[in-house]
Amino acid sequence: MKIAITGGASAGHVVPALAVAGQLRDRDAELVFLGRENTIEHEYARRAGIPFRHVPSAGLRRHRSAGNLLMPFTVARGILAAFRALRRERPDALFSKGSYVSVPVGIGAALARVPVVIHESDHSLGLANRILGRVATTICLSVPAPGPTPRWMRNKTQVTGLPLRADLADANPEALRERLGVTDEKPVLLIFCGSSGSQRVNTAVRTQLDALCERYSVLHVVGKGNLDPRFAGRLGYWQLEYLHDDMPHALALADLVIGRAGATTLAELAALELPAVLVPLPASVSRGDQLDNARAYAAQHPERCRVVADEQLTDPGALVHACAALSAAPRGGQGARPRPEAAAERIAGLVLQAAGQRR
Numbered sequence: 001m002k003i004a005i006t007g008g009a010s011a012g013h014v015v016p017a018l019a020v021a022g023q024l025r026d027r028d029a030e031l032v033f034l035g036r037e038n039t040i041e042h043e044y045a046r047r048a049g050i051p052f053r054h055v056p057s058a059g060l061r062r063h064r065s066a067g068n069l070l071m072p073f074t075v076a077r078g079i080l081a082a083f084r085a086l087r088r089e090r091p092d093a094l095f096s097k098g099s100y101v102s103v104p105v106g107i108g109a110a111l112a113r114v115p116v117v118i119h120e121s122d123h124s125l126g127l128a129n130r131i132l133g134r135v136a137t138t139i140c141l142s143v144p145a146p147g148p149t150p151r152w153m154r155n156k157t158q159v160t161g162l163p164l165r166a167d168l169a170d171a172n173p174e175a176l177r178e179r180l181g182v183t184d185e186k187p188v189l190l191i192f193c194g195s196s197g198s199q200r201v202n203t204a205v206r207t208q209l210d211a212l213c214e215r216y217s218v219l220h221v222v223g224k225g226n227l228d229p230r231f232a233g234r235l236g237y238w239q240l241e242y243l244h245d246d247m248p249h250a251l252a253l254a255d256l257v258i259g260r261a262g263a264t265t266l267a268e269l270a271a272l273e274l275p276a277v278l279v280p281l282p283a284s285v286s287r288g289d290q291l292d293n294a295r296a297y298a299a300q301h302p303e304r305c306r307v308v309a310d311e312q313l314t315d316p317g318a319l320v321h322a323c324a325a326l327s328a329a330p331r332g333g334q335g336a337r338p339r340p341e342a343a344a345e346r347i348a349g350l351v352l353q354a355a356g357q358r359r
Helices: 011-026 040-048 067-089 102-111 127-132 166-170 173-180 199-207 209-215 247-253 263-272 289-300 310-314 318-325 342-358
Strands: 002-006 030-035 052-054 093-096 116-120 138-141 157-159 188-192 217-221 237-240 256-259 276-278 305-307
Touching (some): 002 067, 002 102, 011 093, 011 263, 011 342, 030 040, 030 067, 067 102, 093 102, 093 342, 102 116, 116 342, 138 342, 166 247, 166 263, 173 247, 188 247, 199 209, 199 318, 209 217, 217 247, 289 305
Parallel strands (some): 002 030, 138 157, 188 217, 188 256, 217 237, 276 305
């Protein structure tokens, strides 16, 4: 049996997609990944040893841009490329993890009569999943829909949870501590804001760095191209462009996290019971899903979560004060963690079920 995978643009889409891919591979499925060349999905698929096929795509920008005028033509080219690739590869089903990268692949799959299974991480369907949901055979949700679902969704919706990377359970924090030279004299503060980082969070952290380093050993994942040479060698501060295989080790090493409020990040924090300061993306640059995510997460975990609005990042001490408010928040123990592969197993089963129905 052969399964196609798609999704991309950020680690929040790619990492869960590969968690499902790992479960499919364990069940002897042959895999192929469809996405954009020389991107995060291409790099992750290469690392996972999954054959990759290029499909052009473009997203709708949430501000006035000439790129929005060209976007329909790029998507049309992507649909044609996806259709041709799928006819060559002849997969039995497509699993789509979302983002604009998935739209031409999902439409191409529908045209090629390949069953489509999609997954939504957030509390409501994003634009890509609202488009592909119409042609999908199964819609997997991380959490139950917050309100009544449209009639067209009701008979094909499954609440599966959000697939987490299986290596969360195999983390070796002490190996990372030794490699980086992080002492155990202070608690570890891990700061990360997705695969591309966040200039606003990076600036706020560096502005408040003296106070943060006084209390913590600070591991700051700044995003590709965002290293600041002024802080090279700063005592108690480690700048890292990105963490690939080391991310589970860093999460296991951390006593506290500062990060955005993407659904994948929140699922990992919940699984590890990690105290966190959340800085959700504002609605001005997103559809507002992270604001919803952060509110829901803070309500569920009031003892180990504080939310700092993006516009508050310019306030001196905003991050320091939020971290201090969580100084007594306990980190959960190993025994309290759910199995990270549980959701990925459920989704893989649904993908194989859709593939079997085609046969």
